[in-house]
Amino acid sequence: MTESDNPIQDDPSCRSDHDPQSLPVSAAWERIRTDLAPVAGVERVSTRLALGRVLAEPVTSDIDVPAHDNAAMDGYALRGGDIPSEGSATLRCIGTVMAGHTLDGSLQAGDCVRIMTGAPMPAGADTVVMQENVRRDADQVVIAAGETAGQNVRPAGEDLRRGETVLAAGQRIGTAELGMLGSLGLVEVPVYRRLRVAFFSTGDELRTAGSSLDPGQIYDSNRYTLYAALQALGAEATDMGVIADDPDAMEQAFADAASFADAVITSGGVSVGEADFVKDIMNRLGQVGFWKIAMRPGRPLAFGTIGNARFFGLPGNPVSVVATWYQFVQPALRRMMGEDPEPPTTFRVRTATALRKRPGRTEFQRGILRRDDAGELVVTTTGSQGSGILRSVSLADCFIVLPHDSGDVAAGTMVDVQPFHGVMG
DSSP states (O other): OOOGGOOOOOOOOSOOOTTTSSBBBHHHHHHHHOOOOSSSOEEEEEGGGGGTBEEEEEEEEOOBBBSSEESSEEEEEEEEGGGGGSSSSEEEEEEEETTOEEESSSSOHOOOOHOOTBBOOOTOEEEEEEGGGGEEEEEEEEEEEEETTTTEETTTTSSSTTEEEEETTTOOOHHHHHHHHTTTTTTTTEEEOEEEEOOOEEEEEEEEESSSSOTTOOOOHHHHHHHHHHHHHHHHEEEEEEEOHHHHHHHHHHHHHHOSSSSSEEEEEESSSHHHHHHHHHHHHHEEEEEOOOOESSOOOOOEETTTTTEEEEEESSHHHHHHHIIIHHHHHHTTOOOOOOOOOOEEEESSSOOOTTTTEEEEEHHHHEETTTTTTEEESSSOOOOOOOOHHHSSEEHHHHHHOOOOOOOTTTEEEEEEETTTT
């Protein structure tokens, strides 16, 4: 494969990626995972305010949902034994049952009642015939053969049974889960307290949006990326701004962050030339678990502790921040929030473009999923894969995951992709 055959160009900032001392991606995650536990602290919150929170205790149903057998559609409730085996049968309609109401008494042979969707089944009735399938004249209702005893009835407890565990401890409460809690009539639920996360960027060249730029300066995008990701995750995020490349200022920022946060996230200051600088601070205030991961983008990722806080030192390049967040930081924080996160959703598709890759690192190239002319789902790259090109993430809808030991990949080869849905939150 010639260079002209491949739209992907090497990024100079990522060329020295092969390092035998770098941890493989799977080993790095396992070390993070085994080191973390949920935060201490449980609180009870209003069910309406529990969206996005993580359950600290299992939720058990005290009731059947629904609480009674009920009609699955509008029609006529009757005894299954009154359905004719052939021809038709005429029944007597003795009343109407609306949702939220009941019928006094019990149906006898030859009786039926008009019933609305969700209304409790009258005593003696076990079947509902759709209103479109009957003929009615005053209180006379004609039922034809072909109906089935027991049809169109939702039994009590069909959704949830009394005593059943509805939601497990460690489950994040989403839209459907909130609805289930409401169906149980719960006013409040026990959840882990919000995770406190402090984050800041490092670098003399960085400026915050709204500031003017002098020569050699750039706007800091990483704090905006991390702020959005932490908000989506439901963490209590504290933005500590940009910290200058000064040992004293850096050490003070680390100490201040660790004094109140459960986790401290930094971007920048962990590349090869700067590693010893931050390592010295880390060794004085805590300890470093590991420093380099065999991945691209995002090789210089630090993990350790500062006091009682967990530390995640992300690279400074914007795409590296996204990649390391998705692969390591997000699942780590979710574990600290009380969840047991599953691995990212991955499936295989053909690559429509050739991919350049060196063995010895896992790569997360940015891709776009689409249908080819034959209707097959394929993936293409977003073009240049430089770790400073944040637009490559904005254009993409997935990571193309190239394994640690693989080399160049020819067009038409099956590759793994991780959809971006939920990537930052």
